Amino acid sequence: MMSDPVQHIPPEIINFFRENVGEILLVKGPPGSGKTMFSLECMKSLCREKRGITIFPRMDADQLNSEYSWLMDDRADHNLLPFHGNTKMADPNWFKREFEYLNSKGEGKIGFMLFDPINAITEQYENPERKMKEIVSLVQSSNVSAIVVQEKEDTTYLDHLAGGVVRLYFNEREGRRFRALRFEKLRGVEVKNSNYLFTLHSGFFRAFHPWSVDTVRKGDWVPIEDSETHFSTGLEDLDRILGGGFKRGSYNILDVDDNILSSEYLLLLRPVLLNFLHHDQGVIMITPAGEHPESIRNDLGTYIDIERISDKLYFLDYFTATSRKEYIIPMSSTTRREGAQQKGMEVIQRLRGRENKPYLDFVGLDTLEYLIGESLTLRRLLTGVSQSKVTKTLGIGLAKPGLKIGQGIRNMSDVYIRMVKIHSIPCFFGVKPETSLYAILPSERDGFPNLELVPLT
Structure with missing residues (x-):
């Protein structure tokens, strides 16, 4: 289920045209960056009550039907009238005559226009700049706003005529390419985010709005069944990306960048923790630095019955000498000598039971390295890897x-x-196995804490 298409473009675009009737938005960017898809998504969102004209002078009907079949479908739910390249466009009066005819038909006023690319129209005339100014004058005098796509990336007279300039661009993160857009000018609009990450996945433009757990729509946690060979990650998309989830008997690493908050790395950890607990499989944790067992337990209890997990979730706390909570196993240097390690093993045996049920062994590696040093941490992990496989x-x-x-x-x-x-x-992104970049978003279908992972294509 797709959300309101208005949510797929930056809100600054909507505000720009709301505040500036008869204004021009110039769209620039290298070939293949998504200028046409971005412009069409804007037109769909803007043309709810007013009609819009889309002009593609370099495309014929077959090309438009092949690449944007929804636009050519008379039954489609949109208010856009497509025009493709034809010999009439060379007539200096064609545009004005066609525009006045459509406005007089009584089917609703034209509110927005798209020229893609504008130079394909103006270059047919002896004085392209003069023709461009004539088009802009007609648009503005008719209280019609326009989106103008320009193939040239350098600054032209259009940059000065337009009230808004948006540049689409490619960038890379650790060898993985992504697309983004940047507002270079938006007259009369407060720009809250000057850059937006976006994707063209599934053939549509979709910009990603900054979001937080506190503001998104909540839903019920949707568990996923494990298979005979894999434990589910708790996310359908991640299971698919990894070829079924985490292999039984595997050891897996989530490596987070220095600007990732705990609330953000929990986005990928929470689902697998919830899925294990939902299936009555135990979890034993060494929390990362800065996290407390109670905060993680309370977070998970938001989405699953806390009583159900009371005997399935345990924490090895290396900073605590004593605890009244049965689910917190003190592991400080003092208590280790008094048999805390043995108690930890007893908890694992209890979680496995007579059926030898699987359990999840989670380790905040920064905590372990701080407490026992580099070499002992590696030795502890090698032991953990061997235990997982066995x-x-x-x-x-x-x-x-x-x-x-x-x-x-x-x-x-x-x-x-x-x-x-x-x-x-x-x-x-995956290093092992190697994958492209994915954006992490709250599920539009099921609500948070369920997520969707969208390829940055």
């Missing part, structure tokens, strides 16, 4: 910036996921 359970480690054991854990992991933030949007 017992067919699941190991997950969280790696934060500054870890000295970074290369070592990459080599020993079965899956290595890297989490980054681009223009305020949490994203990730």
Whole structure:
């Protein structure tokens, strides 16, 4: 289920045309950056009550029907009238005559126009700049706003005529390409975000708005069944990306960038924790630095009955000598000598039971490295990797910036996921297996904490 298409373009665009009737938005960018898809998505969103004209002088009917069949379909739910290249466009009076005819038909006033690209129209005339100014004058005098796509990336007279200039561009993050747009000028509009990450996945433009857990629509947690060979990640999209989820008996690393907050790395950890607990499979955790067992337990209890997980979720707390909570196992240097390690093993045996059920062993690697040092942490992880493979359970480690054991854990992991933030949007990509970039978003269908992972194509 797709959301309101207005939500797929930056709100600054809507505000720009709302505040400036008869204004021009200039769209620039290199070939293939998505200028046409962006412009069409804007036109769909803007032309709810008024009609819009889209002019593609370099495309014929077959091309338009092939690339944008929805636009050529008379039954489609939009108010856009497509025009494609024809010999009539060379007539200096064609545009004005056609515009006046459409406005007089009584089917609703023309409110918006799209020229893609504008230079394909103006270059047919002896004085392209003069023709461009004539078109702008007609648009503005008729209280019609226009989106103008320009193929040239350098500054032209159009940059000065237009009240808004948007540039689409390519960029890379650790060898993975993504698309973004930047507002270079938006007259009379407060620009809250000057850059937006976007995708052209599934053949449509979709910009990603900064979001937070506190402001999104909530829904019920939707569990996913494990398979005979894999544990589900708790996310349908991530299961598909990884070829079924996390393999039984595997050790997996989530490596987070230095600008990733705990609330953001929990986006990918929370689903697998919830899925294990939902299926009555235990979880034992060494929390990352800065996290407290109670905060994680309370967070999970928001989405699953806390009583149901009371005997399934345990924490090994290396900073605590005593605890009245049965689910917190004190592991400080003092208590280790008094048999805390043995108690930890007893908890694992309890979680496995007579059926030898699998469990999830989660480790905040920064905590472990701080407490026992680089070499002992690697030794502890190698033991954990071996145990996971023998017992067919699941190991997950969280790696934060500054870890000295970074290369070592990459080599020993079965899956290595890297989490980054681009223009305020949490994203990730696979190092093992190698994948492209994905944006992490709340599920439009099921609501948070369910997520959708959108390819940045």
